[in-house]
Amino acid sequence: MTIPFIDLQAQYRALQPQIQDRINRVLEHGQYIMGPEVLELEQKLESFTGSRHCITVASGTEALLISLMALGIKPGDEVITTPFTFVATAEVIVLLGAKPVFVDVESDTCNIDARLIEAKITPRTRAIVPVSLYGQPAHMDEINRIATRHGNIPVIEDAAQSFGAIYKDKRSCNLSTIGCTSFFPSKPLGCYGDGGAIFTNDDALAKAMREIRVHGQSQRYVHSRVGVGGRMDTIQCAIVLAKLERFELEIEQRLKIGARYNDLCDSTGIQRVVQRDDRTSVFAQYTVKVSDRESIQQHLRTHDIPTVVHYPVPLNLQPAYRHLCCPDCTPVAASLADRVMSLPFSADLNATHQERIVRTLKKYRLPRFKLRLQQKARARS
Numbered sequence: 001m002t003i004p005f006i007d008l009q010a011q012y013r014a015l016q017p018q019i020q021d022r023i024n025r026v027l028e029h030g031q032y033i034m035g036p037e038v039l040e041l042e043q044k045l046e047s048f049t050g051s052r053h054c055i056t057v058a059s060g061t062e063a064l065l066i067s068l069m070a071l072g073i074k075p076g077d078e079v080i081t082t083p084f085t086f087v088a089t090a091e092v093i094v095l096l097g098a099k100p101v102f103v104d105v106e107s108d109t110c111n112i113d114a115r116l117i118e119a120k121i122t123p124r125t126r127a128i129v130p131v132s133l134y135g136q137p138a139h140m141d142e143i144n145r146i147a148t149r150h151g152n153i154p155v156i157e158d159a160a161q162s163f164g165a166i167y168k169d170k171r172s173c174n175l176s177t178i179g180c181t182s183f184f185p186s187k188p189l190g191c192y193g194d195g196g197a198i199f200t201n202d203d204a205l206a207k208a209m210r211e212i213r214v215h216g217q218s219q220r221y222v223h224s225r226v227g228v229g230g231r232m233d234t235i236q237c238a239i240v241l242a243k244l245e246r247f248e249l250e251i252e253q254r255l256k257i258g259a260r261y262n263d264l265c266d267s268t269g270i271q272r273v274v275q276r277d278d279r280t281s282v283f284a285q286y287t288v289k290v291s292d293r294e295s296i297q298q299h300l301r302t303h304d305i306p307t308v309v310h311y312p313v314p315l316n317l318q319p320a321y322r323h324l325c326c327p328d329c330t331p332v333a334a335s336l337a338d339r340v341m342s343l344p345f346s347a348d349l350n351a352t353h354q355e356r357i358v359r360t361l362k363k364y365r366l367p368r369f370k371l372r373l374q375q376k377a378r379a380r381s
C-alpha cells in the first residue's frame with residue numbers, strides 16, 4: 001500500500017462537517033470577495049500569532065510581493081536572502097527590479113546562516129528576507145539584531161512553511177517587521193487552493209499593505225498607490241477557519257511525529273535536518289540527508305514510499321538567477337541541494353508507516369561499483 005506523501009484526505013475526513021458547513025455559509029450569503037469570513041480569519045490569526053495586524057492575501061508569493069512593495073523596494077535596491085528556498089522568495093525581489101543577495105545556509109538546519117549576513121550588507125541593502133525552512137524558524141533574534149545595528153533594515157520572515165512554529169515563546173510570523181505565510185494546500189495550515197497572509201505590528205505598513213492588496217485603493221476608486229489584485233477568496237478563508245479548529249491538535253501531532261522520526265533516524269544512523277532547542281518546528285517537511293539520492297528515491301518508490309526533493313538546485317544556480325551571484329558563493333546550499341530528501345509527513349501519519357519508511361530507507365544498499373568508487377574517493381582524500 002502506497003503511503004501518501006501528504007495525507008490531505010485524512011485531514012478532510014476529520015473535519016468534513018465543519019468544512020462543508022463553512023463553505024455552505026459562504027454559498028448562502030454570496031459575498032465571495034471580501035466576505036465576513038475574511039475579517040473573521042484575520043482576527044483569529046492575529047490572536048493566534050499575537051500580531052497586531054493580519055492581512056489575508058491571494059498566496060504566499062503575493063504576501064512577499066506586497067510586503068516588499070509596502071517597504072518601497074525599487075530597482076537598484078538589494079535584498080538579502082537565502083538561495084536554499086522555494087523560488088518565490090527571490091522571484092518577488094527580482095520582479096520589483098531589486099537584486100537578491102544570496103547568503104549561504106547552516107548545514108544542520110538549512111536556514112540562512114545569520115553569521116554571514118553582516119558581510120553582505122551594503123548602502124543599498126533595503127531588506128533582509130530569512131526563510132523559516134521546513135517549518136523551523138530561522139535565527140530571527142540574531143537577524144533582527146544585525147538589522148537594527150545597520151539602521152533598522154526591515155526584516156521579512158518568509159514563514160510560508162512555518163505557520164504555527166515557535167521561536168523563543170513567540171509564534172513564527174510575529175518575529176520581525178513583517179511575517180509572510182502561505183495557505184497552499186500542503187502547508188501546515190492550508191486551504192483548498194491558493195491563499196496567504198501577512199503579519200505586522202506596524203500600523204503604517206499594515207495600512208499600506210491593505211491598500212496594495214486591492215490595487216492601491218485607499219477609498220473606492222481612489223488609487224493612492226500602485227497595487228495588485230491580491231485578495232484571498234472568501235471561500236478559502238472559510239476553509240482555513242474550519243481547519244483552524246483542529247490546528248493546535250495538528251501541531252501537537254506534527255511535533256510527536258517529528259520527534260519519532262528523529263528517534264528512528266538517530267537510532268539507525270540516518271542524517272537529518274537538525275532542530276534547535278529554542279525553536280519548535282511544525283515540520284512542513286521532514287527532511288533527511290543522503291548520498292546517492294536518486295537510487296534511494298527509486299528504492300523507496302519500489303516499496304510504495306514517495307519522496308520529494310526540497311530543493312534540488314539553489315536559486316543562485318537557477319538559469320533565471322545565476323547572473324545575480326557567483327556560482328560557488330553558497331557552497332553549503334550547493335552541497336545540501338545534492339543530498340536533501342523529504343519523507344512522507346502529515347499530522348495523521350501513523351507510527352507503523354513511519355517505522356516502515358525508515359526501515360526501508362535503512363535497508364538501501366549502495367550498489368557494489370558505487371561503494372568501490374566511494375572507497376577510492378575516500379582513500380584519495
Ligand SMILES: Cc1ncc(COP(=O)(O)O)c(C=O)c1O
Nearest residue numbers: 059060061086088089160182184
Ligand atoms: C519558502 C516559501 N516561500 C514562498 C512560497 C510561496 O507560497 P505560495 O505557493 O502560496 O505562493 C512557498 C510555497 O511553496 C514557500 O515554500
